[in-house]
Amino acid sequence: MNKHFEDAKYYLGRAAETAKDGVKDELEPVRERFNEAVGREDEPEPSRLEKVQQEIGDLESKAEGEARRALTSAKGRIEKYRGE
Numbered sequence: 001m002n003k004h005f006e007d008a009k010y011y012l013g014r015a016a017e018t019a020k021d022g023v024k025d026e027l028e029p030v031r032e033r034f035n036e037a038v039g040r041e042d043e044p045e046p047s048r049l050e051k052v053q054q055e056i057g058d059l060e061s062k063a064e065g066e067a068r069r070a071l072t073s074a075k076g077r078i079e080k081y082r083g084e
Contacts, residue, residue, distance in 0.1 A: 035041065046054070
């Protein structure tokens with residue numbers, strides 16, 4: 001691709017991002033008033049502790065699943081060994 005087109009593509013992308021951010025900033029007060037009118041509140045961002053607790057829970061579930069699969073596999077191999 002011609003260098004000029006690459007530059008143009010880059011700057012168009014930047015312009016689109018900037019425009020998106022501008023529209024978002026302009027509409028934020030409208031969104032807040034709408035949420036107040038319908039009684040909806042923004043959900044707070046999860047704290048760092050909550051994020052870590054969620055990750056630990058996910059890892060625990062994953063470990064349990066892997067352990068169950070390993071046990072099932074081992075049982076199958078033992079049964080196969082005893083059956084032969």
